[in-house]
């Protein structure tokens with residue numbers, strides 16, 4: 482069982498907060514597509530098993546490619562790998578790309594799940610972070626996608642946007658309820674280094690994220706989503722009727738995956754490697770027989786830290802009785818000792834050797850996981 486991630490590095494314009502590798506241009510799209518097809522061939526023996534259970538086209542904005550271009554990618558994948566007939570195949574899409582014509586053409590592809598980058602249903606908030614679409618387009622794109630039979634639908638929302646209010650966030654959640662997607666990914670706005678947002682905040686042109694507002698909106702999310710039967714199964718991810726994102730879930734379960742495209746990460750159970758985040762280098766190196774990448778062998782420390790981090794982020798928690806590796810006994814002892822004080826702060830709970838974050842602890846997931854790291 483394995484997954485494939487494909488990174489499409491183009492966007493119409495750059496969102497202020499974005500630190501993904503993507504270029505605000507549509508030039509080189511044809512050249513990139515040819516290189517991607519080459520890379521699929523070149524990486525055919527990377528995965529320990531060629532049975533593919535999930536394919537995720539992310540970016541960037543994969544919905545900038547036509548259905549016939551996407552079909553060329555799927556045909557090549559099918560030629561090289563064994564794709565399960567029940568594979569989850571997701572396309573990330575921006576609302577402004579999802580016209581009736583485009584959605585209709587997507588029905589000719591094997592895409593069976595859409596992840597729509599809504600972020601907010603309010604124009605003022607969208608404009609403040611330089612999103613390319615309007616709130617109205619976001620609502621219409623979701624309805625249209627459902628009309629065209631894309632029932633397995635995930636939306637992205639961002640909380641803590643300075644231009645948002647408690648009232649507008651409440652309305653965002655009500656609109657979400659009306660639209661009834663099967664999945665939601667909700668993220669806090671963060672000020673990442675080397676983003677336009679970081680520069681604009683430092684110049685005093687935009688407000689920095691407000692932690693208090695972000696916590697309040699996150700709590701509203703936590704209270705509201707169970708009322709509409711959306712279960713939080715990971716810190717940032719919620720699903721209806723068990724429709725967990727198979728692709729992301731396999732990352733958290735340590736299942737190998739192949740990442741294709743510039744900046745894409747791959748994992749084969751022993752090492753991680755990541756393609757260079759450079760478009761012309763990607764195109765040149767794929768033509769010359771192999772894409773440039775960096776690699777790290779995963780030490781036991783790294784594997785422990787990842788196990789702790791991913792376990793704490795999911796609803797399944799960390800089960801000390803079902804550890805996937807032979808980690809040293811003292812690491813478990815240290816874990817239990819640290820866990821004790823965090824349980825006292827009501828950020829963590831334990832049930833028969835299974836440790837999970839409390840509702841309060843979920844907001845501090847990454848920081849808390851760091852408490853259990855070894856080096």
Ligand code: SF4
Pocket residue numbers: 491492494495496499500501503540541542575598
């Ligand atoms: S659409 Fe996505 S990848 Fe593109 S700039 Fe915005 S956040 Fe980044």
